Amino acid sequence: MTDDAMSHDEAVLLLPWLVSGTLDAGERERVERHVRGCVTCRAELAEQRALASLVRDRPIVPLSAERDFERLRQALDRNASHCSLGPRAATWAVAASITIVAIAALVASLVVGTREPVAPYRTLTQGETPPMLVDVVFADASDDEIRALIDSLGAEIVAGPSPRVGRYTLRLVGGRATEADLDGVVRRLRDDERVRFAARAYSVPTDDSSDARER
């Protein structure tokens, strides 16, 4: 084996990108050299070519971009009617107005002595007190593990993960969940070594993630 020879394990991982033609020249040459001498990889390559062909050919229903753009345009008009600034400035203006409302609500809540959370939070369960909500932050768990754990609790995700700390807000499903059930769920989460934080929540945070972050 020469210094730049590629191991089977390394080559087999790269076969899809050999098929799609996106490996750089050096890597492609090394994978191809391995494939020429490896029966297993040659069979796998044929399968991946077939898979690529089928994936490319899978159709979806053609829809009108113009009709959906009209909906977006209307949404932008609604925002613009609140604020005639540019998009970035409009975002700040909306954020500022939310902050003002939040401060006003906080002041009001302090005056009347209530413990209800304030904007920019929204409650999903108006009329239900208290809502069956839990905030949870996972330490080190795969998406599949998180999914299985949440399913096993009889809960669903109503918000998250938040961009900075990865907080999820869960809601117990089923109309007959009690506060004791909720406390039990919090205990189970805290006992799970994959959970860093779990506590009852009283509202659902708004979507404040930065979806525009550049990698």
Next chain:
Amino acid sequence: MSMSFDRKREHETGPDDDRADAELLARVREADREALHALYRKYYHPLLRFTYRLTGQLEIAQETVNDVMLVVWRDAASFEGRSKVATWIMGIAYRKAMKRVRRAWLWSSRHVAEIDERFERFSPEEAPTERMELEDLLGRALEALPAEQRAVVELTYFFGCSYDEIAKIVGCPVNTVKTRMFHARAKLKALLPRLGKDSSR
């Protein structure tokens, strides 16, 4: 490498396309709606396909596309040119679509369990050999994959993304991209030998 956004016309986004996209984005930053409309027309169908493949529901995919373009409109100024415009937009689409997927976990885990059951009952010996039926089976097998793996399959084989581009779009290390693809291939393995034989049709 370049990303293919319109297979029917075999249009490849190269450096010129990226420059054109960057110019449109600069105009969007100045609140130019015509520029947003032009970007929308260019990216609508690729985004619709990608978000539909992840969410499995056309209406949700349509809403997600508009969510994505709203972020483009709102946050054009945050684009610093460290990646291609196409990669940035697809990254926004991935994050928006995955949020939809995660919030629908209860639905999707039941749905996927049903598909898994059907998939497990599937026997290659009894498999239909017509390509359309194979596509249907493959479609169902792909639906049964975790959305993170489905995204990598779609980005690799439909959009022609390199593993580096995929890592930027989905926000994970390159090795994770390779292993997600590997796990997806393993799960599809039951169908693939037959697909290999039938692909020459």
